Amino acid sequence: MELFISTRGDSRGATAPEAVLRGIAPDGGLYIRREMPRIPVEELAGLDFRALAERILGEYLSGYSREEIRGCVERAYDQKFDTPEIAPVVDVGDMHVLELFHGPTAAFKDVALSALPQLMSCALQKTGAKDEILILTATSGDTGSAALTGFADVPGIRIIVFYPDRGISPIQRAQMTTMAGENLGVCAISGNFDDAQTGVKRIFAELPQEFRAANHVALSSANSINIGRLAPQIVYYYSAYLDLVKRGKLRMGEKLNFCVPTGNFGDILAGYFAKRMGLPVGKLICASNANNVLTDFLNTGIYNRKRKFLTTISPSMDILVSSNLERLLYLALDCDAEAVRVRMAALSEKGEYSMPDAAMARIRETFAAACATDEQAMDAIRRTFEAHRYLMDPHTAVAWKAAEDYRRESGDATPCVVLSTASPYKFPKSVLTALGEAVPEDAAAQLSRMEALSGTKTPAPLAHVLERAPRFRDVIAPGDMMNYVMERMVRK
Numbered sequence: 001m002e003l004f005i006s007t008r009g010d011s012r013g014a015t016a017p018e019a020v021l022r023g024i025a026p027d028g029g030l031y032i033r034r035e036m037p038r039i040p041v042e043e044l045a046g047l048d049f050r051a052l053a054e055r056i057l058g059e060y061l062s063g064y065s066r067e068e069i070r071g072c073v074e075r076a077y078d079q080k081f082d083t084p085e086i087a088p089v090v091d092v093g094d095m096h097v098l099e100l101f102h103g104p105t106a107a108f109k110d111v112a113l114s115a116l117p118q119l120m121s122c123a124l125q126k127t128g129a130k131d132e133i134l135i136l137t138a139t140s141g142d143t144g145s146a147a148l149t150g151f152a153d154v155p156g157i158r159i160i161v162f163y164p165d166r167g168i169s170p171i172q173r174a175q176m177t178t179m180a181g182e183n184l185g186v187c188a189i190s191g192n193f194d195d196a197q198t199g200v201k202r203i204f205a206e207l208p209q210e211f212r213a214a215n216h217v218a219l220s221s222a223n224s225i226n227i228g229r230l231a232p233q234i235v236y237y238y239s240a241y242l243d244l245v246k247r248g249k250l251r252m253g254e255k256l257n258f259c260v261p262t263g264n265f266g267d268i269l270a271g272y273f274a275k276r277m278g279l280p281v282g283k284l285i286c287a288s289n290a291n292n293v294l295t296d297f298l299n300t301g302i303y304n305r306k307r308k309f310l311t312t313i314s315p316s317m318d319i320l321v322s323s324n325l326e327r328l329l330y331l332a333l334d335c336d337a338e339a340v341r342v343r344m345a346a347l348s349e350k351g352e353y354s355m356p357d358a359a360m361a362r363i364r365e366t367f368a369a370a371c372a373t374d375e376q377a378m379d380a381i382r383r384t385f386e387a388h389r390y391l392m393d394p395h396t397a398v399a400w401k402a403a404e405d406y407r408r409e410s411g412d413a414t415p416c417v418v419l420s421t422a423s424p425y426k427f428p429k430s431v432l433t434a435l436g437e438a439v440p441e442d443a444a445a446q447l448s449r450m451e452a453l454s455g456t457k458t459p460a461p462l463a464h465v466l467e468r469a470p471r472f473r474d475v476i477a478p479g480d481m482m483n484y485v486m487e488r489m490v491r492k
């Protein structure tokens with residue numbers, strides 16, 4: 001059976017169910033398959049999203065049976081999504097927009113976080129694990145509510161979500177703090193997303209094994225480092241491609257570019273996996289906001305996180321350390337785990353590392369990069385609305401602008417899909433400001449104003465969230481995260 005191995009060289013491989021339960025490898029590396037299965041897109045014509053998910057996850061997540069994968073997919077992609085297509089493509093001007101926000105929290109993380117809890121729960125049964133699983137997640141906004149929704153009341157699993165107290169929208173906060181479910185915990189951190197993520201990583205690394213064993217709890221993660229979170233994202237690259245072929249916008253076998261609003265590098269990496277599986281992907285354009293560490297990295301070969309952390313209108317991309325990049329480094333460095341380890345150590349000790357020219361050349365065969373400021377994203381929102389009556393959220397707008405810049409500067413006229421990662425209704429204040437509208441004080445009034453302007457409807461999951469009373473009000477310092485978790489592991 002094809003084993004998942006750690007990017008840092010741990011010699012013990014894992015099956016997909018084991019890797020899904022662990023989240024991160026014992027040596028701190030990320031699980032990856034050395035050999036990618038080949039899944040030619042020509043064989044998949046006519047399959048709908050669920051059938052594609054069955055086929056792709058079945059091949060990639062070796063260790064699950066086809067029946068198990070089918071069950072997971074059926075439970076993941078059901079009426080929770082407001083369209084049977086799950087991830088529809090709409091044509092906007094001469095670009096195509098892949099809408100990934102039709103799930104229960106109106107953001108793209110729903111696609112993966114609907115599947116992950118099912119894969120985990122199935123893995124628990126398969127491996128006969130006796131421990132309860134505690135999911136710890138750091139979120140810059142959207143992961144939290146999508147994970148809470150996905151895991152709510154899944155047997156044998158509890159979840160605690162940490163989010164930065166500043167830098168997320170009122171709707172995002174309300175979506176998390178009002179969530180129902182006996183097995184859920186939500187806590188704000190007086191810091192930024194990197195503080196929350198560093199705190200979670202520290203707990204994984206330092207919480208004593210004896211303490212976990214004594215309380216019968218195994219830790220796992222729902223962040224995009226989990227291979228069970230990454231794999232479902234491969235599916236929509238295939239579905240978007242097939243959608244364009246079916247509608248006559250693309251010839252089967254022709255190359256297609258994707259422009260991806262990027263934070264932790266999970267979404268875009270799934271596109272790279274799709275390419276390595278055989279999908280005819282041309283370029284993957286990595287779009288960043290003003291926290292443009294990845295733009296600089298792709299341009300210079302130097303990753304440098306020593307810079308000011310900026311709070312932008314696209315908070316889910318406000319990230320200085322993109323965890324999933326480690327998987328790309330591993331592949332670009334010819335699966336040399338030692339070379340990866342050296343760089344990850346340099347990143348945590350010195351705040352930067354550099355890549356060999358040959359590895360960067362390989363990366364640039366597929367990856368291009370561009371970034372957009374808040375002003376440029378706002379301008380893109382206004383222009384697309386005026387020209388096409390299409391309303392984008394600020395994350396999507398960053399990608400739209402990046403795609404425009406890439407096309408103009410490279411002259412590459414390959415058809416291009418812009419991934420839309422959130423409903424504009426999640427960020428009404430920024431969107432209304434971009435349109436030059438006065439912004440009503442009240443968030444519900446903001447939503448009504450957007451409906452009136454655009455002739456579209458607030459997605460059902462967002463429509464009432466602001467009226468509900470918060471269940472969770474804790475705010476703690478980043479340094480107290482370990483204690484917070486330990487207390488909750490004993491108190492049952």
Ligand SMILES: *Cc1c(COP(=O)(O)O)cnc(C)c1O
Nearest residue numbers: 142262263264265266267316421
């Ligand atoms: C998480 C998120 C992103 C970034 O995705 P990564 O996989 O972390 O690169 C972009 N946009 C939105 C709305 C998100 O929630």
